[in-house]
Amino acid sequence: MPSFDAIVIGGGTNGLACATRLAQAGQRVLVIEGRDKLGGSTAETDPWPGYRSPCLSHLLTHLDPRVETQMKLADHGLSFVDRNIPSTALALDGNHLVLTGAAGDTISGLISDADRTAWQGLRKRLMGFAGALAPFRAMTPPRLAKESGNQYLKLAQLGLGLRRLGRDEFREFLRLALINIADVLEDDLADDRLRGLVAFDTVLGAWMGPRSPNSLFLYLNRLSGEISGKRGATALPRSGMGSVATAMIQSAKTAGVELKSGAMVERIIVENDRATGVALASGEEISATTVISAINPKTTFLDLVGPRHIDTGFANRTRNIRSRGGAAKLHLALKGTPDFRGANLRSRLVIAPSIRSVEDAFNAVKYGEVPTRPVMEIILPSAFEAGHAPDGHHVLSAIVQFAPHEPKDGKESARNAMLENTLSVLEDHAPGIRALIEHSDFLMPYDIEDRYGMAGGNWHHGELAVEQMLFLRPFPAVAQYSTPIAGLWLAGAGNHPGGGVSGAPGWNAAERILSRGRS
Ligand SMILES: Cc1cc2nc3c(=O)[nH]c(=O)nc-3n(C[C@H](O)[C@H](O)[C@H](O)COP(=O)(O)OP(=O)(O)OC[C@H]3O[C@@H](n4cnc5c(N)ncnc54)[C@H](O)[C@@H]3O)c2cc1C
Structure with missing residues (x-):
């Protein structure tokens, strides 16, 4: 008798969402976290x-509404300092631009009336497209092959949502969807700060620059997210992002999920082409009717299942999942308050002075090099509320792009150069910040891969790009969360609709498992 109905490998937000949904449906579920x-x-x-x-x-930016409400995250402690914090595009001369408002379309700061109006029009149009795309996030992508129970009808209905935007808007959608964000911004806006901010937001977490083909799609993906019904919002949870994970853990426990941490899954046990359980690094084996991997698909098939149980074509296809990570993470402990040339610290601070600055940072990593002037998103949680740092001190968290995942001059040297260049950009924007640093920690994509098991250190556990989206994610044979190995399912960010803290892939996978019964 298997010990559990389902074992979920990986206790990230997707693993927790998937496990909770299954437990709410009456299954005995164990989550195993390494x-x-x-x-x-x-x-x-x-x-x-x-x-x-x-x-x-x-x-x-993307908390799935089903996860937020059905996991009752508010009851389990999730609340927000602000459900939509302002975004500040930092300028070296102190002439910053601040974007606020439900749709992010209200600008304060010196900017021409023409740009202000153009931005409101562009943002409104893109929000319309994003709203029409949002329902795709909650569906299992249809198979390319015809079969009963396929979701073609659902896809057609969602397509109709786009068509309902009207003939002219639909035509505009088709035109814009195929071009890059840089072209769109250059057509409509003149202000470099605004262009730089939107270009940065578009490629945050991606392996592409603003001039890469189809990059506009990623901006639509960003805008398609919502927080408590606010589309396109950027929220800061009270007590920090960790409180999202804490609320999910509480919700999982309440649903009856068993949680086991500090236990690395070394192998998925496959007997007669069927997954029957997992073997831990400690040697312990645990059996289950269903095994769900909420870690990245590459590690799942190549390491945990192993080449013995998959054919060569499938193994090659798995190896070819593109998962280059370009986002690095900086944490600083500061013994005083930094001054970003008068910017309000209770906002998201973005250093990306132009489209060119973002593209130049990306150009470097294409060749394994470190950019001289990285671009970045900065948050000081301690500026919003107490409890993140000692009184009078601050903690700074920055996502820095782009960082090479395979540096040509070696990992140690690239990490040092990247930290130095990042601090140099920070010092330009916040003079004196270096002197405030008590501690620093800088994670390159390869450090992120080592520490968190994300393939290539990629934000999405596999690049999010048109050719790895929807029924092509992670690749066609496994795009519906099921796998060729009976009883083995996928539920992590490497699957549709991709990464970000949303719980959506995990929830979708659970819905699919429940709708199919145990395979
Ligand atoms: C630098 C950086 C910054 C980011 N910032 C943001 C942000 O601000 N907002 C946002 O929405 N998204 C952000 N993301 C993306 C986001 O973190 C991920 O997309 C999301 O967390 C994926 O969730 P997950 O549950 O699928 O996977 P993960 O959160 O990666 O969880 C997977 C879990 O599986 C565990 N695991 C791996 N292998 C095993 C094994 N063999 N056995 C047992 N356990 C295992 C890991 O330890 C991990 O806990 C960022 C990503 C990066 C790289």
Whole structure:
């Protein structure tokens, strides 16, 4: 008799969402997490005495509405400092631009009336497209092959949502969807700060620059996310991002999920082409009717299942999943308050002065080099609320792009150069900040891969790009969360609709497992 109905490998937000949904449906579920702490890259760390900082994720843009309500995250402690924090495009002359408002379309700061109006029009149009695309996030992508129970009809209905935008808007959607964000911004806007901010937001977490083909799609993906019904919002949870993971853990426990941390899964046990359980690094074996991998698909098939149980074509296809990570993470403990030339610290601070600055940073990593002037998103959780750093001190969390995942001059040297260049950009924007640094921690994509098991250190556990989206994610044979191995399913960010702290792939996978019964 298997010990559990389902074992979920990986205790990140997707693993927790998947497990909770299954347990709510009456299944006996065990989540197994390799690290000591549950929550994956959304958990919190306390790297230095008196300081708390997010592991990787520091802002929320895509919390799935089903996960938020059906996991009752508010009842389990999730609340927000602000459900939509302002975004500040930092300028070296102190002439910053601040974007606020439900749709992010209200600008304060010196900007021409023409740009202000153009931005409102462009943002409104893109929000319309994003709203029409949002329902795709909650569906199992249809198979390319015809079969009963396929979701073609659902896809057609969702397509109709786009068509309902009207003939002219639909035509505009088709035109824009195929071009890059840089072209769109250059057509409509003249202000470099605004262009730089939107270009940065578009490629955050991606392996592409603003001039890469189809990059506009990623901006639509960003805008398609929502927080408590607010589309396109960027939220800061009270007490930091770790509280999202904590609320999910509580919800899972309430649903009856068993949680085991500090236990690395070394192997998925396959007998007669069927997954029957897992073997842990400790040697313990645990059986289950269903095994669900909420870690990346590459590690799942190549390491945990192993080449013995998959054919060569499938193994090659898995190896070819593109998962180059370009986002690095910086944490600083500061013994005073930095001054970003008068910018309000209770906002998301973005250093990306132009489209060119973002593209130049990407050009470097294409050749394994470190960019001279990296671009970045900065948050000081301690500026929003007490408890993140000792009184009078601050903790700074920054996502820095782009960092080479395979540096040509070696990992150690690339990490040092990347930190130095990042601090140099920071010092330009916040003179004196270097002198405030008590501690620093800089994670390159390869460090992120080592520490959190994300393939290539990639934000999405596999690049999010048109050719790895929807029924092509992670690749066609496994795009519906099921796999060729009976009883083995996928539920992590490497699957549709991709990464970000949303719980959506995990929830979708659970729905699919429940709708199919145990395979
Ligand atoms: C630098 C960086 C910054 C980011 N910032 C943000 C942000 O601000 N906002 C946002 O929305 N998203 C952000 N992301 C993306 C986000 O962190 C991920 O997309 C999301 O956390 C994926 O969730 P997950 O549950 O699928 O996987 P993960 O959170 O990666 O969780 C997977 C879990 O599986 C565990 N695991 C791996 N292998 C095994 C094994 N063999 N046995 C047992 N356990 C195992 C890991 O330890 C981990 O806990 C960021 C990503 C990066 C790289």
